[in-house]
Amino acid sequence: MSGRLARACTALLAVGALALTAGTASAHAPADSSTHHDAAALHHRTTPAHHVVAYYQTQYSNGSYVSPLPLQNTATDIDVAAFHLNAGKSITLNDDPPSSSKYTQMWQDLATLQQSGAHVEAMLGGAAQGSYADLHNDFNTYYPQLRDTLRTYHFDGVDLDMEETFSLADTEHLINQLHTDFGSNFIVNLAPVASDLSGGSNFSGGFSYSQLDQDMGSKISWYNAQFYCGWGDLSDTSAYDAVIQNGFDPSRVVAGTVTNSANCSGYIDPSQLSGTLNSLVGEYANFGGVAGWEYFNAVPVNGTGPASWYAAAKSAMGS
Numbered sequence: 001m002s003g004r005l006a007r008a009c010t011a012l013l014a015v016g017a018l019a020l021t022a023g024t025a026s027a028h029a030p031a032d033s034s035t036h037h038d039a040a041a042l043h044h045r046t047t048p049a050h051h052v053v054a055y056y057q058t059q060y061s062n063g064s065y066v067s068p069l070p071l072q073n074t075a076t077d078i079d080v081a082a083f084h085l086n087a088g089k090s091i092t093l094n095d096d097p098p099s100s101s102k103y104t105q106m107w108q109d110l111a112t113l114q115q116s117g118a119h120v121e122a123m124l125g126g127a128a129q130g131s132y133a134d135l136h137n138d139f140n141t142y143y144p145q146l147r148d149t150l151r152t153y154h155f156d157g158v159d160l161d162m163e164e165t166f167s168l169a170d171t172e173h174l175i176n177q178l179h180t181d182f183g184s185n186f187i188v189n190l191a192p193v194a195s196d197l198s199g200g201s202n203f204s205g206g207f208s209y210s211q212l213d214q215d216m217g218s219k220i221s222w223y224n225a226q227f228y229c230g231w232g233d234l235s236d237t238s239a240y241d242a243v244i245q246n247g248f249d250p251s252r253v254v255a256g257t258v259t260n261s262a263n264c265s266g267y268i269d270p271s272q273l274s275g276t277l278n279s280l281v282g283e284y285a286n287f288g289g290v291a292g293w294e295y296f297n298a299v300p301v302n303g304t305g306p307a308s309w310y311a312a313a314k315s316a317m318g319s
Contacts, residue, residue: 048076050281050317051254051289052310053224055123057081057094058296059106066296069109070307072116074314076289077187079159079224080110081123083149085131091145098149107153119156121187122149125163132166132205135174143174147181157187159224161204168207168215175219191224194232197253198242201231210247222252224291228266233257234276235268237283250284256291259298259309270301270309274316281317289317 054075056068068078084092096102110120124146125131134142150158158178162171171190178188190212192204199210213220225243226232232239234257244250255277261267268276280287290313292298298306 048289049319050287050314051076051222051291052314052317052319053077053079053254053256053289053291054310055079055081055292055294056296057123057126057294059094059103061296065105067109068106068113068295070305071295071310072113072118074307074311075113075118077119077121078110078113078295079121079123079291080106080155081159081294082126082128082161083122083124083131083146084128085124085134085142085145087130087134091149098153111154114154114156119187120154121157121159121189122153122155123159123161123191125161127163129164132162132164132170136166136170139173143177147178150182157189157221159189159191161191163204166205166207168205168212171205171207171212172216175216179219187221188219189221189224191226191256193229194225194227194239194243194256196231197223197225197246197248198232198239199246200242203231213248217252220252222254222288223248224254224256226256226293228256228258228293229264230266233266233268234273236276237279240280241283244284249286250280251286251288254288254291255280256293259292259294259306262297263293270299270312274312277313277316278318287317 052075054068054071054077056078059066071078080093082094083098086092090097092098093103114120146158160171160174175188178186190204192209193201195201196204196209202208209223227234227239234240234255240253240255243253257273258264258267277290292310292313295306298309300306300308301312302308303311
């Protein structure tokens, strides 16, 4: 099963479970450029020993709000998914404008997590295609929608998940523009499938990630590599080793996996995953960390909720 299909299935499950909450407009008032830069500087901190990235796409499950607050002091990064640029329309978070009242509590909770030291990134793209085609076809119309959303909701960074064609030149243009608008402290991640980084495929955008890293490595914070859906797995260290052997710095390669067998193929039992993560830390002192797709249905590990999956992964890395 492809990454596109797996994320599409997860998104459909999430849409079916959505429930509106009462509320007012977003708790985050629009911020101008200088205000956002101040906020980004406030939230910028020393890079953690190992990232723990929680993908957060399903905000409602079975009619109940899924709060990210249990991730406090566990996740270093929360990736809010998935933002979409829509031809002839405005940007949406999943199926709704980010200003929708259903997201009011989420924005408040994410602000709390930022105050505790976590970073919050906006994931652009994923299974639903079109965002990158829009940027390619009319950058001057669609990029400002992304830029203004990142400012309005005080994001610390962006995660570029390209599951459609987007050229190397397009990608470098986008990364350069993000740094022009948000400065060097702004987090810019990419989320290619793992085999794109090891040199065995070019699924995520259709270009060479080795060439991108050679051209733009200093402007890319790290890669949230997808070791699942047939593009690699974390049953042992071999797929990750192949990425490093292809020239990527382990400090900038975060190993992504699925947190539940329902999310995609390649699910690894938490005990086995812990062993792999422990081995990777032993192999690479500067190992980038782990990312889990996704938070709402992560299999609990010695805990009562999905946040315990991330806590177990963090513990396995000794951080």
